[in-house]
Amino acid sequence: MSSENVENVDIVIIGAGFSGMYALHRLRNHNVVCLEAGEGVGGTWYWNRYPGARVDIESVEYSYSFDEELQQEWSWPEYFSAQPDLERYANHVADRFNLRERIRFSNPVKSMRFNQDENLWHVYTAQGNHLVCRYVIAATGSLTAPNMPPWPGREAFKGDIYHTARWPAEGVDFSGKRVGFIGTGSTGIQAMPIIAEQAEELYVFQRTPAFCMPSGNRPLDEEYERDWKDNYQERRRQMLDTYGASLIKQPEFSAHECTAEQREDILEQAWKSQSAFQLILAFSDVMTDPEVNEMVCEFARNKIRSIVKDPEVAELLCPTSYPIGGKRLCIGNGYFEMYNRGNVTLVDVKKAPIIEFTETGLRTEAAQYDLDIIITATGFDAVTGAMERIDIEGCNNRKLVEKWADGPTTYLGAMVSGFPNLFMIHGPSTPAAQAQMITSGEWQVNWTADIIDNMEQEGLSRIDVTEEAEQSWAQEVNMVSEQTLHKLADSWYNAKNIEGKKGGMMIYVGGFPRFSELCEAAIADGYKGFTRE
Structure with a gap:
């Protein structure tokens, strides 16, 4: 040059x-x-x-x-x-x-x-x-x-394929469409309840279920904002002294110091706390003690079972293969409730993996799914x-x-x-x-x-x-x-x-x-x- x-x-x-x-x-x-x-x-x-x-x-x-x-x-x-x-x-x-x-x-x-x-x-x-x-x-x-899925036949599919990390700025119209959504991590959990309200049919292709807490989102309270603005300098200093550089309340006691009733009460408060990660911070040893972690896992699974009406679907949505917090905890708004809708179908691709894209949709080892739109929320490299x-x-x-x-x-x-x-x-x-x-x-x-x-x-x-x-x-x-x-x-x-x-x-x-x-x-x-x- x-x-x-x-x-x-x-x-x-x-x-x-x-x-x-x-x-x-x-x-x-x-x-x-x-x-x-x-x-x-x-x-x-x-x-x-x-x-x-x-x-x-x-x-x-x-x-x-x-x-x-x-x-x-x-x-x-x-x-x-x-x-x-x-x-x-x-x-x-x-x-x-x-x-x-x-x-x-x-x-x-x-x-x-x-x-x-x-x-x-x-x-x-x-x-x-x-x-x-x-x-x-x-x-x-x-x-x-973005991590693009490796299955063959992508160019054969006659519909539209979108990766969530490269979403069109003008948005996508799902009305009257059969939508296949691949991936149930943070992105899928945020996007799917909204898509389910618009689409004619939503097929959720799940390999590994996710732990998900209610988001706790709401309009910002003026008094709360004023308090933060009055104390920003001190709060910022405190944030740098916390594990995650964030003022999420840190626990000071072990789950083993509590009775079963106290543990349940603490976890229930964490679930309703409107603070995204409080569940894995309910006790000081959630991320270090497998027994304590399993207590929190089972609490979260029981929440899923209480929300999702179909017992078989509920069990498929219950994570069992990894500790809660081992992956980034997902935050959702109506995610588990979405599976109670008549137009949402959960497809277990752990049991029957996706094999290929086809002209009309996706083929797994067990079935062919005809789709108009395929969304890949398959994460990142x-x-x-x-x-x-x-x-x-x-x-x-x-x-x-x-x-x-x-x-x-x-x-x-x-x-x-x-x-x-x-x-x-x-x-x-x-x-x-x-x-x-x-x-x-x-x-x-x-x-x-x-x-x-x-x-x-x-x-x-x-x-x-x-x-x-x-x-x-x-x-x-x-x-x-x-x-x-x-x-x-x-x-x-x-x-x-x-x-x-x-x-x-x-x-x-x-x-x-x-x-x-x-x-x-x-x-x-x-x-x-x-x-x-």
């Missing part, structure tokens, strides 16, 4: 979601450019427009803390915000802080190459741009690379997928996909040995979805920006991490996961949702305070685990 087409900048940020936008603002004193695959800002909340898409953390918490005026001026209509409000908020922030002028929309990064002689990254985009920069910050998100879909080449011509062939390796979830000056936000082996993403993302951006500022102040041009540091971090990640029940569930946390993918535990489950403390300690200890020159 000729030199006149090369653009020299200090920093390239990949992704204009909430972390990428904040990185752009935090590093605004540098010559910084953000490359975004979509046509707008918001990341997850730009792409996921499916019916019922909603956050499961209270809006007053799931928001930026870096600007007090922003906190005071913005009002959320509901406790748990819907996708349109979150996208509206992202656009407000982009406009308020003049971020758009540095974002290149509809311009995904295709490849990156590190030049060891120059200590520079060469970044190539889908639109043919060639940017040369000192640092790259990958704010590519944990759930951004999570945590590593977005990075691995970019052709990234580090030192000695080594590709990132080669380095991660047996599962991702990182140090502090932030850097990969042999790929200098490349930082990740919410990368593999960070708390990611185990911690509230905006707050923990802001923290990681600040930590990263401080490292870059320090490099500039000291006149250094290259920072990397050692393989020994990666190994020690892997030991820490495995050690904390072994103390919990997460290891007993096949999920995107450990890459078991993608056939053939090697991952191991890709999420740090030691809690956000421990994570942030270890990150800060490494820097304070003379950049322990890093190499700088």
